[in-house]
Amino acid sequence: MPPTNAPELTRAVDPAALERFAADLAELCDPADARVLVGVSGGPDSVALLLLTHALLGERCIAATVDHGLRPEAADEAAWVASLCAARGIDHAILRGTLPERAGHTANLSARARALRYDLLQAHADAVGATHIATAHHADDQVETLIMRLNRGAGVGGLAGVRARSGRVIRPVLGWRRAELGAIVAAAGIVAVDDPSNVSDRFDRARLRKALAGIDWIDPARVAASAAALADAEEAIGWMVRQLGTDRVASEGDSLVLDPRNLPFELVRRLVEQCIRQIDPAAEIRGSALVRMVKALESGDTAMLGDVVAVALSPTAWRFREAPPRRSL
Structure with missing residues (x-):
């Protein structure tokens, strides 16, 4: 368990850092009324977020640690x-909580742990009356995320990276560097948890982090600005699709008919x-x-994805409906 020096825990957060954090938080919520649940793993990033939030909000800052049960050290870290x-x-x-079952080929361990983490934080936020949930994603995380998604051929949505706000989940230190957050923790006299998965070559992100450590020409602030611009573009495209959905998609009995012409x-x-998800909300849709x-x-053929079958009736009418039950042998 990482050591702490109890008398040092009363050290105040640097006023300049607190002023900067107050401005960042105000972009995402009203600090005067917010009751913020901070997700704290025990690592330096989340501990810094906890110190900043508590210094600003006082008793309206509450905290929670998710023990995924994946490492024997996790219980001690949560207790710390x-x-x-x-x-x-x-x-x-x-x-x-119980880790979700693996679904199809895309729900890897990290994705399942993330799903459990957010489900538990959302439920706890409801229970304690939190208006927002804050996580400690920062600028270096953003760089790593964008590079990983570029390497996987992500589209505009994926390249929007980590969002500063998603529902009531907020990420107020998204513009901060990892070293800046670590300095806040060190100044408080706290030795944070060292998660071995952050340096394990088993994980893509850890391998990328090591590779990036030797590169000094990447500007995380500019990468974050690009991610924000892509997030704006993604929001605009989403708005356009919702508008088109009312004009170009019609319900006909148990089917949906899409007119794709000139789009x-x-x-x-x-x-x-959108049509597939409306018919089969549980469909696993890979790009x-x-x-x-x-x-x-477009070629006039029939296609199937999940439990949805699509038929090109004409160039201006594609019908989507639930596929008939498969015959067992």
Whole structure:
């Protein structure tokens, strides 16, 4: 368990850092009324976020640590965070739950752990009356995320990166560097948790982080600005698709009929995805499979994705309906 020096825990956060954080938080919520649940793993990033939030909001800052049960050290780390919060008078809870089952080929361990983490934080926020949930994603995380998604061929939505706000989840230190957050923790006399997964070559992000450590020409602030611009573009495209959905998609009995004529491919692709999800909300839709379906329909063929079958009745009418039950042998 990482050591802490209890008398040092009363050190105040640097006023300049607190002023900067106050401005960042105000971009995402009203600090005067917010009751913020901070997700704290025990690492330096989340501990810095906790110190900043508590210094600004006082008792309206509450905290929670999710123990995914994936590492034997996790329980001790959660207990360490609990003791840190107790020393500062911060309400804290340790959250545990069952890891979701693997679904298809895309739900890897990290994705399942992330789903559990957000589900538990959302439920706890409801229970304690939190208006917002804050996580400690920062500028270096943003660079790593964009490079990983570029390497996987992501589209505009993926390249928008980590969003500063998603529902009531906010990321107020998204513009901060990892080193800046670490300095806040060090100045408080706290030795944070060292998660071995952050340096394990088993994980793509950890390998990328090591590679980036030797590169000094990447400007995280400019990368973050590009991600924000892409997020704006993604929002605009989403708005356009919702508007088109009312004009170009019609319900006919148990089917949906889409008129794709004269639309750019990206808008057609998204409208097709919208139709599929409306019929089969549980469909696992991979980008490459969706593109293949659109191409097949453009060629006048029939295609299937999940439990949805699509038929090109004509160039101006593509019908989507639930596929009939498969015959068992």
